[in-house]
Amino acid sequence: MYLLNKYIYAKFIYMEILACPKCQSNSIVKSGIIKDRQRFLCKKCNYYFTVNKLGKKIDSYYVTKALQLYLEGLSFREIERIIGVSHVTVSNWVKEYKVTKPNHTDYHPTYKIYNHIELVEFLKNKEQLKGAGMIITELGDKFMLIKWARFKD
Numbered sequence: 001m002y003l004l005n006k007y008i009y010a011k012f013i014y015m016e017i018l019a020c021p022k023c024q025s026n027s028i029v030k031s032g033i034i035k036d037r038q039r040f041l042c043k044k045c046n047y048y049f050t051v052n053k054l055g056k057k058i059d060s061y062y063v064t065k066a067l068q069l070y071l072e073g074l075s076f077r078e079i080e081r082i083i084g085v086s087h088v089t090v091s092n093w094v095k096e097y098k099v100t101k102p103n104h105t106d107y108h109p110t111y112k113i114y115n116h117i118e119l120v121e122f123l124k125n126k127e128q129l130k131g132a133g134m135i136i137t138e139l140g141d142k143f144m145l146i147k148w149a150r151f152k153d
């Protein structure tokens with residue numbers, strides 16, 4: 001997990017600031033000047049746009065969280081619900097960063113969002129720490145706890 005995160009962070013250093021307004025891809029090239037404005041072409045969906053129509057850049061923080069959740073076995077729609085980025089975009093990121101998740105067959109993740117006090121309360125109960133393990137990850141001003149439960153044979 002640690003190595004993987006390092007790999008993902010290393011890629012972000014080279015991420016372009018421009019994003020396509022249509023597909024949010026960063027594969028953008030300059031494509032002439034139209035009426036004194038720089039025009040760009042998205043190499044992914046072939047959409048032309050000018051600087052007045054810049055795509056909103058999604059913070060790499062959310063890309064990391066989305067890929068992390070994907071690796072933990074959550075579906076694109078679950079990820080959409082949690083971080084508020086469309087499942088299509090999440091699916092594009094998975095392709096863009098060539099993330100392949102291992103098959104989760106003998107355990108499945110459950111996730112909960114807690115604020116700090118709720119998280120402390122949850123962890124007070126030692127029984128909650130038993131089982132197949134968990135990770136806690138910061139999510140805005142809250143925390144997400146992903147816990148694995150093993151399927152019983």
Ligand SMILES: [Zn+2]
Binds near residue numbers: 020021023046
């Ligand atoms: Zn595009």
